[in-house]
């Protein structure tokens with residue numbers, strides 16, 4: 430671009446119109462351009478650039494991805510734009526175009542997904558939808574987030590179900606053994622986190638679901654976090 434007083438004033442006024450967070454967001458987005466290339470999990474430089482997308486103070490490493498998790502700039506912008514659109518146009522909802530994209534991302538059909546306000550709300554809907562009677566058993570971990578503990582504890586109080594707990598082991602095989610050892614004729618469901626929030630371990634969720642299916646049990650996976 431030819432350097433001229435007019436161009437300089439134009440670009441300076443564009444930048445001046447942007448807030449600091451918008452400038453940081455633009456810079457960060459340019460830094461993580463991948464040009465369609467797959468990023469290796471151990472590409473430290475790439476992940477450090479992803480970190481730049483979060484306004485979160487650099488003094489903190491924040492591991493909570495739930496409701497209270499910090500959002501990256503593109504999400505903050507999308508939420509801001511969505512709210513402006515709703516407030517300017519009175520245009521609420523309208524998720525129809527988004528649903529197929531989300532369904533594709535999680536490998537489901539469009540009519541198999543529901544959007545909830547947060548993970549805990551989704552867990553409550555699923556938990557209270559499982560047909561359970563007094564004495565029925567549900568397997569959970571000893572590492573539950575309150576979002577997956579409270580709904581089942583409420584069903585314990587209201588319907589007299591029994592909670593059986595396993596502590597995730599250091600190997601997938603041993604974790605599966607521990608779950609299998611809890612299954613008996615009263616077991617109805619395995620309700621487990623994919624990544625317990627207490628220690629960040631990735632549990633063998635496919636195998637756990639297969640075990641549940643083989644035994645004719647409901648498998649409820651609470652997975653607010655996608656493993657890297």
Ligand SMILES: Cc1ncc(COP(=O)(O)O)c(C=O)c1O
Nearest residue numbers: 494495496547548549574576626
């Ligand atoms: C394993 C797990 N379950 C449930 C939740 C609750 O998520 P939300 O705050 O979206 O209800 C969290 C939040 O971090 C979590 O880590």
